[in-house]
Amino acid sequence: MQNLVDATALTSIYTLFALGLMLTWSVANILNLAHGAVYMMGAFVSYEIATAWEVSLWLLLPVAVLVGGGIAMALNVVAFRPIHHRIADPVAAERITLITSIGAGAFVIGVVRHRLADEAHAIPARVFDIETYHPGGLFRITNLQIVIIVFAVLATMAVGLWTAKSRPGRAVRAVAYDPEVCSMFGINPDAVRSIVMFTGGALAGAAGLLLALNTNSVSAEMGQGLLVNAFAIILVGGMGSIYGAALAAALLAGAQTLVQAYWDPSLSQAVSYLLIFIILVARPQGLFGRLTSSYSRV
């Protein structure tokens, strides 16, 4: 039962992180490996602000959202967009973008690592009063975990509804399908890509802050481990499917929690590696894969 709670909280973080990565991949054909760095920056900037001033979580959350989104969008404008415009061949552009994102991520992490100087850091506890509840004596849940879960659910639903019903959301889906035709219909694919990157980064930034609070630690590499997990989730859920990503996140988080509890904790990461291989062999398009850009090959 406790495992269910832990798994749900983990699912929430995974969903927030993977959603952003999946959106940029399916819409802009960018596999942004700097996503981990964006996630980390949400936590890092919050840490800096929280140690300098007396602030509460409710102020930090919007900040993390803006920071994450802003950095992701800056990355797009400075690096991904110029590459996209300069390299004609989409396959080569894909590859160059991936490696560029690795470089950008390494840069951001390097700068932060210099600032954090390899010591243990954590966001000051005064930001949020963590209380633990024991409903019915069955399990243990903190109010922070409740916040995480609720935030993830709301954010996922918001993104899902936005892409399905609203005009900009439909523009996003259109660009995922065929950017060139979109430009003929008055949709600016570059602007849409920037919006998508902002959204993805915003979700990741918030997730970073929340997890940093939950685990009581902030480190430069905190996002890196999530990248492979996010990839597994995107593959299992399928490209372009938001609720698929959430479901896949639940699957992975559940599997990892069980492995951690009943088998060997150090093998929990290996679950995602295994999952990646299995899904690539058995069903490369994922469980709910649809809406992919015309150039992606999965």
Add this chain to the structure above:
Amino acid sequence: MEWYQANLGLIQTIIVTGMLTYSIQVVLRAGIFSLASVGFYGIGAYTAAVLVGTHGWALIPTLLVVVVSCWALSIALYLPLRRISGLSLAMATFAFDLGIGVVALNWDSVTGGPLGLYAIPVAMSTGEALALLVVATIILWYLERGAIGRAIEALRELPDISGAMGVETAKLRSRIFSLSAVLGGLSGASGALMFNIVQPTDFGFELIVTGLTMAIIGGSRSWVGALIGTVIFLWLPQALVSFAEWRDAALGAALVIILLFAPDGILGLLTRLRQRIRDRRSVEHESTQVPSTGGERA
């Protein structure tokens, strides 16, 4: 002579790392976006360490085992991966690399767990490692000329059509993948036998980034680029000692800048320069100029 002694460590590192960069470059040139080299580096390193360190094998039989085992493993690995390309292949091989890391970390009885294997007797001299590198260079040089050279370029540029034009795409792709694996394994083995210690942390995300950086910065078109990248990457930091703590950040930034302005790497820049000089000379001699196909691709 003194210079040689003083820089022996650096020279050995360049040789070992150069082999790894070859491994990465050879697949990139063929348009196979595989990052598996690093995983095979680990496999080669541990195989050599166990055979020589724990069982006292001699050099040549050990290297033979490394070659054969990496070749065999690569064929097994390629089986589920043969239909995948681009970003998905990159991430799948990335997961493979991390998976090998997990095995190395947990298979205590063989790999020594987190501490790794140390005090491995020096079974390989610098000269022998250099000889290995030269052999690898000859192989790569051979693959860049003549019909086979063009076939591999076709594999990269026109993956869909080249099969129809008589290039045995499937076989070629598989063989190059296996070659890359063997080179990676030999690189790891050389490292283990010259540096006497193997740890799971030697080959993880960082090595993947490092390897990619060297291959791309130098130029992924040719083994010459791989060497250029390796030497620059390993030599320059020596010259900029004070940069030490900013190394990762500087590296990441360098990667982004190079990819934005010179996606073909330094070799690409040099090639273009040479072409421009040739064009100018041919204009001076008033011979007919052959128009070049525009658009640089990586």
